[in-house]
Amino acid sequence: GLPYFTRILRNCSFSKLLEGIAEHLSLDAADVSSLLHEVGAQARGTHGLSDLLSAVNELSRATRRQFVDEINRTITFLRSEGEEHVPTRLRMVGGGSSLPQITTEVADATAISTEIWNLPISTDRLLSTSPSSTSPILATAISLSAIPLLP
Numbered sequence: 001g002l003p004y005f006t007r008i009l010r011n012c013s014f015s016k017l018l019e020g021i022a023e024h025l026s027l028d029a030a031d032v033s034s035l036l037h038e039v040g041a042q043a044r045g046t047h048g049l050s051d052l053l054s055a056v057n058e059l060s061r062a063t064r065r066q067f068v069d070e071i072n073r074t075i076t077f078l079r080s081e082g083e084e085h086v087p088t089r090l091r092m093v094g095g096g097s098s099l100p101q102i103t104t105e106v107a108d109a110t111a112i113s114t115e116i117w118n119l120p121i122s123t124d125r126l127l128s129t130s131p132s133s134t135s136p137i138l139a140t141a142i143s144l145s146a147i148p149l150l151p
Contacts, residue, residue: 012067014095021059037098068109075110091117093139
């Protein structure tokens with residue numbers, strides 16, 4: 001239940017991805033963030049892939065590849081420390097979890113079950129009209145709010 005190993009993933013920042021897509025589409029970063037959130041939700045749903053989804057996948061390809069490479073570096077290091085240190089499941093949080101098909105890419109590359117973290121559905125409904133839509137993005141704030149206050 002406690003973190004064993006943490007590291008900063010290099011050259012795959014979600015904010016840089018937002019800026020790049022915003023520049024390409026002539027939008028501001030907040031609009032691109034909303035766009036990615038909706039496109040990612042569509043990709044996880046029952047809808048088919050749209051032209052927009054294809055464009056987002058193309059524009060985010062280099063960042064997604066770098067992200068998967070960094071995750072693989074981490075898993076390779078953990079394996080070198082002993083197989084008992086390799087996680088059996090990965091949970092994605094933050095803005096990057098909204099990238100279409102990112103969990104599939106990570107799972108395929110690492111051979112580790114990967115999913116997007118969500119609050120229990122009844123709690124998430126308090127945050128949004130769409131269940132499980134905002135909790136991955138707010139995961140850090142949610143976890144920090146769960147820490148008991150020190151006297």
